[in-house]
Amino acid sequence: MKIADSSGTNDYGLQTVRMPAAPDQTFLGSAWVYASSGYNSLCLEFWDAASGGNRLRAVCKGTTVTGQWEYLDVRLTAPAGTT
Numbered sequence: 001m002k003i004a005d006s007s008g009t010n011d012y013g014l015q016t017v018r019m020p021a022a023p024d025q026t027f028l029g030s031a032w033v034y035a036s037s038g039y040n041s042l043c044l045e046f047w048d049a050a051s052g053g054n055r056l057r058a059v060c061k062g063t064t065v066t067g068q069w070e071y072l073d074v075r076l077t078a079p080a081g082t083t
Contacts, residue, residue: 005038018053021046021078030073035063042072049083056081 005012021027029044043060047053059076 026077028075035066039063044074046082048081
């Protein structure tokens, strides 16, 4: 997936549909990322079942280099209330 971000003020990204999860399960997200300029981040978020959802916890890892592929991975255990 290529995301072209020509804005100096807005952020652009890609997000999956919400997937089921349960408290106390540990999840891993990973991707190979290429930042031609600026930086990119990979995030893992946990939400509750409220209408619209409340984000309970998140972890993100950002790129550290530009002009080359970089492997990013994030790991987090789902908190109480996660659906």
